Amino acid sequence: MTEAVQTSSTFTPRVFSGIQPSGDLHLGNYLGALKRFVNMQNDVVQTLYCMVDMHAITVWQDPADLQKATRELCAGFIAAGLDPQKSILFNQSQVPEHAQLAWIFNCVARMGWMQRMTQWKDKSGKNAQNMSLGLFAYPALMAADILIYHATQVPVGEDQKQHLELTRDIAAKFNHDYGVEFFPITEPVIEGAATRVMSFRDGTKKMSKSDPSDASRINMTDDADTIAKKIRKAKTDPEALPSEAKGLEDRPEARNLVNIYAGLSGLSVDQVLSDVGGKQFSEFKPMLSELAVAKLAPISTEMARLMQEQDEIDKILAHGASQAREIAAPILKKTYEIVGMVGA
Numbered sequence: 001m002t003e004a005v006q007t008s009s010t011f012t013p014r015v016f017s018g019i020q021p022s023g024d025l026h027l028g029n030y031l032g033a034l035k036r037f038v039n040m041q042n043d044v045v046q047t048l049y050c051m052v053d054m055h056a057i058t059v060w061q062d063p064a065d066l067q068k069a070t071r072e073l074c075a076g077f078i079a080a081g082l083d084p085q086k087s088i089l090f091n092q093s094q095v096p097e098h099a100q101l102a103w104i105f106n107c108v109a110r111m112g113w114m115q116r117m118t119q120w121k122d123k124s125g126k127n128a129q130n131m132s133l134g135l136f137a138y139p140a141l142m143a144a145d146i147l148i149y150h151a152t153q154v155p156v157g158e159d160q161k162q163h164l165e166l167t168r169d170i171a172a173k174f175n176h177d178y179g180v181e182f183f184p185i186t187e188p189v190i191e192g193a194a195t196r197v198m199s200f201r202d203g204t205k206k207m208s209k210s211d212p213s214d215a216s217r218i219n220m221t222d223d224a225d226t227i228a229k230k231i232r233k234a235k236t237d238p239e240a241l242p243s244e245a246k247g248l249e250d251r252p253e254a255r256n257l258v259n260i261y262a263g264l265s266g267l268s269v270d271q272v273l274s275d276v277g278g279k280q281f282s283e284f285k286p287m288l289s290e291l292a293v294a295k296l297a298p299i300s301t302e303m304a305r306l307m308q309e310q311d312e313i314d315k316i317l318a319h320g321a322s323q324a325r326e327i328a329a330p331i332l333k334k335t336y337e338i339v340g341m342v343g344a
Ligand code: AQP
Pocket: 018, 019, 020, 021, 022, 023, 028, 029, 030, 031, 032, 033, 155, 156, 157, 158, 159, 160, 194, 195, 196, 197, 198, 206, 207, 208, 209, 210, 211
């Protein structure tokens, strides 16, 4: 049995999170994840943020689109406030240790655990037999993304909570099976008013890159007119806004727009409602548009500028990948030793 090298209580605080370059970065990704990546950049010692291109190919991606989306995502990270001098920014496929650890975790995780994942069930639907094996194994790769850095905190949107729980289960089972305390039991960080931004067309469905309707989401590349038009057309109900949060129960579309206002302004839902309670949507939507344009237009302008400097983006990704490998390689080596791989 291998000796424990580090116990959970002694893990250095480290933040990891990722976003898939599987389409346009949208408002849900921004409020649920990216905006909070930026806040944490200033809070903790080391932050690693990844463009998870290997996750993206679990469903078909046109190669040229994948390249463009990866660079655009990196531009979005930087335009939103991530600083390559402070955070390690890289794309997943440049750090092969993710895939190597994922194989070990494929052998730790159980089929039943994967079958219970709601994202797998939602994405595979009635067509599971035709889905890629990668889509099924997605949460084991996600566990590897996190644990290859011994990350202790992972900022994510609400939809990733179950995958984070599975990451904890994989770490605990590995530690138990091999009699070590090698992997930390990572904490999900799911905070703020907008941890689950919903579609503008259906307040019961998550805002998502893969929704075929572009009107269902605000893309971070949308210009001011497009943002205003999408908010104007967003589905609502005929009632005026309530003055208290409990008045939003059973009103998913109204709740969504109020949550977005709170997320963008930094106010709590109660504070927003104390200002806008009693107003009709005809009055509230222009307020929301103005706020969204003020917060998002500078990001999209900066993204467009950075996209003109692709060599610079590629350099940032390559440099970030080499920094990430410095952390990942010894953790993989130790994992191989624990597992009993000769030559590790
Ligand atoms: N609607 C959302 N509200 C709040 N947070 C969200 N996130 C995604 N959608 C929302 C958070 O963004 C981060 C990156 O997500 P991802 O791109 O890796 O995967 P996803 O959750 O599957 O996002 P999409 O847009 O729905 O992509 P597709 O359509 O390709 O599957 C995560 O932290 C996520 O919680």
